Amino acid sequence: MPADAPLALCEGHLAVAADWAGRTYGITDLLPAPCRLCGSRLGIHHPSGWICAVCEWRHGEVPDADLAPPRVDVVYYLRYGDRVKIGTTANPHQRFAAIWHDEVMAFERGDRMLEHRRHVEFDADRYPGTEWFRLSESIRSHIGVLAAGVDDPWRLHARWISEANAVR
Template sequence: MDSRCALCGGPPHPGAPLALCLTHLLEAHDWVAGEFGMTDLLPSPCVFCGSRLGVRYPSGWLCAVCEWRVGEVPPDDPAASRVDVVYYLRFRDRIKIGTTANPAQRFAALPHDEVLAFERGDRTLEQRRHAEFAHLRIPGTEWFETDESLLAHVASLRAPTPDPWSLLARWRSESAARA
């Protein structure tokens, strides 16, 4: 590393990854925080999804999970944030493909070991998935045998966000914001 600050010629801050003095490192930090936000704990849980993780910008806080702006009141109308999803539940060695707008309530009535994924969609998409994996379907049910094609589909749904619940929270927040 250079022995002088690249901007002012002063001594670089010890251990800094760039040849910058403390003043210029702090200026760079402030710029990054203003441009990209700083991840931190929210002052209080998100009123929309309950998360404590937030991103602080000079203009205010956003929930890091659902991107709800801190201080904004969620809609009174539950329909404003309704999101229909196709869900994938694992129970032992089988996977259920179903649809709901209220996963927590629906899952309370279903035996399952793990929520694998959510996919934004309604009965039409659910029926397409049932047809796509019909060769795995256990007759008379919405449960499917597990094989590589179904596991690959679930993995593709989980790739951008491994936690299905945080993805659902984001979709609900976006829906409410549009309403």
């Protein structure tokens, strides 16, 4: 029995258990090619084939081009200089084309109700009559929490879209 084995089994029985677990639960590994739905490289290999570990799309299946994308509302945080716009949209690419900005700082799943809560939360930093806020420490902190572990907000948005597609 190996000294670091999780169970008191000999190497042969551990190998049998690992094979059984792989057949039953799949083996997490890199997909043969990026997921066509969300772009993830991480997959789960089952005896019946691969699925994406992020959105559970069956590897090799082609998404239906006629299927309209699902609606995923997001609250966004755009920086322009030392100001931040907090708004909401279901189509960030189209919306951002109409707004001057330097950086997409973060996305947060939510609709106008969440956007309104954020406006109230950060009201002390708000430029009156607008959706623009001073880039204060409290806003930086909130964005830091949203961005924790997320190197690119667009990848997070793509994951939400792919998850919504998988549910359909």
